Amino acid sequence: MKIAVYGANGYTGRLVVAELARRGIDLVLVGRDIERLRKAAAGTEARAAGVDDTAALAGAFHDCDAVINCAGPFSVSGEAVVRAAIRAGRHYVDISGEQLYLKRIHDTFAQEATNAGVTVVPGVNDDGLPSDLIAHLAARRVSPVAELVIALDLARSGAAPSRGTLRSALANIGTFTGGGLTYRDGDWRPDVPALRTSIAFPAGTGPAPVARFPLPGVVTVPRHVSARHVEGVVRTELVAAFSAVTPEVVDSVPDGPSEDGRRAGRWTVMAEATGQDGRSARGVVSGPDTYGSTAVIAVESARRLVAGGAEPGVLAPAQAYDPIGFLDFLTEHGATWAVEVGPAPRTGPGLT
Numbered sequence: 001m002k003i004a005v006y007g008a009n010g011y012t013g014r015l016v017v018a019e020l021a022r023r024g025i026d027l028v029l030v031g032r033d034i035e036r037l038r039k040a041a042a043g044t045e046a047r048a049a050g051v052d053d054t055a056a057l058a059g060a061f062h063d064c065d066a067v068i069n070c071a072g073p074f075s076v077s078g079e080a081v082v083r084a085a086i087r088a089g090r091h092y093v094d095i096s097g098e099q100l101y102l103k104r105i106h107d108t109f110a111q112e113a114t115n116a117g118v119t120v121v122p123g124v125n126d127d128g129l130p131s132d133l134i135a136h137l138a139a140r141r142v143s144p145v146a147e148l149v150i151a152l153d154l155a156r157s158g159a160a161p162s163r164g165t166l167r168s169a170l171a172n173i174g175t176f177t178g179g180g181l182t183y184r185d186g187d188w189r190p191d192v193p194a195l196r197t198s199i200a201f202p203a204g205t206g207p208a209p210v211a212r213f214p215l216p217g218v219v220t221v222p223r224h225v226s227a228r229h230v231e232g233v234v235r236t237e238l239v240a241a242f243s244a245v246t247p248e249v250v251d252s253v254p255d256g257p258s259e260d261g262r263r264a265g266r267w268t269v270m271a272e273a274t275g276q277d278g279r280s281a282r283g284v285v286s287g288p289d290t291y292g293s294t295a296v297i298a299v300e301s302a303r304r305l306v307a308g309g310a311e312p313g314v315l316a317p318a319q320a321y322d323p324i325g326f327l328d329f330l331t332e333h334g335a336t337w338a339v340e341v342g343p344a345p346r347t348g349p350g351l352t
């Protein structure tokens with residue numbers, strides 16, 4: 001098995017490269033600058049191709065089984081890499097957290113990917129993949145579902161997000177200030193008020209104030225869960241922090257947290273599903289090290305596409321992978337997960 005890593009010299013790209021090497025998977029570094037690629041991983045094969053040259057990109061992927069795209073902001077350069085992977089006939093995953101980009105890939109490339117026999121799974125990171133899988137499992141317990149709330153909680157232990165994360169937030173700043181999309185009655189809309197104004201996170205001492213946030217799961221979960229309403233929320237402090245990103249903030253942070261800083265952090269995703277009959281189920285996945293987990297998830301996602309196969313097309317994580325099998329795999333990397341059925345503590349207006 002051989003995997004191409006696009007944007008291999010970036011902060012997360014380097015972690016993905018290290019994870020592939022740890023797992024003994026052959027890899028090729030691809031990016032727009034050959035010198036930066038060589039500096040990032042001396043001794044590993046490197047190929048230069050920019051996103052403005054689809055033929056060169058497809059050529060760089062031609063002898064690989066899959067592509068892991070780590071080059072963000074994805075709203076700027078991601079589509080070109082998807083197009084090239086499909087043209088080369090190679091499976092594709094990326095680590096994007098950009099909600100509108102993810103929706104565009106699903107909306108634009110489904111037919112092309114299917115025709116080419118290629119599977120495309122965008123948004124496989126520490127948030128997008130676990131939230132999609134756990135939402136699927138929670139929803140299944142109370143189906144048919146009326147409303148599903150996806151919540152993300154990050155404990156960063158003082159470490160700032162990577163510069164690339166903030167640059168991508170800046171490229172999508174309107175989604176952070178506006179709250180992003182909510183799924184309601186069969187479509188995604190930017191103007192639906194949140195049903196939830198507070199939520200009890202597992203690590204908290206009681207309900208914490210939350211607000212809408214452009215989480216990936218809002219655009220992926222309705223592709224495999226039939227629900228009237230799907231929204232994404234985070235603590236109000238996180239909304240405020242992302243809404244305040246400016247070019248000066250991007251320039252002020254290091255390229256990413258130190259290894260100790262990374263490892264001290266923790267991510268938690270929750271999915272609370274309420275059935276049409278009023279029953280509720282709550283799924284929680286939690287793990288260490290946002291960026292390290294993203295590398296583990298991206299590599300395993302690509303590996304599973306090559307080894308196990310999935311239907312061709314653009315798929316949500318729960319459509320491409322067995323949710324329980326993948327979450328169990330994450331427990332080998334320090335994650336925990338559970339789904340409980342029972343009354344969920346809730347604050348907010350609810351569906352009318």
Ligand SMILES: NC(=O)c1ccc[n+]([C@@H]2O[C@H](COP(=O)([O-])OP(=O)(O)OC[C@H]3O[C@@H](n4cnc5c(N)ncnc54)[C@H](OP(=O)(O)O)[C@@H]3O)[C@@H](O)[C@H]2O)c1
Nearest residue numbers: 007009010011012032071072077097125127162164165168
């Ligand atoms: N949970 C999540 O949502 C999550 C978690 C982890 C990462 N991510 C996302 O992953 C992305 C990468 O983050 P990072 O911290 O690794 O960023 P980074 O260190 O800035 O690396 C970005 C990489 O992308 C390449 N790149 C950027 N724009 C490009 C373009 N137009 N054409 C070709 N290459 C381009 C850069 O190449 P050069 O060096 O040549 O500029 C570099 O290799 C971000 O979008 C981030 O939000 C999301």
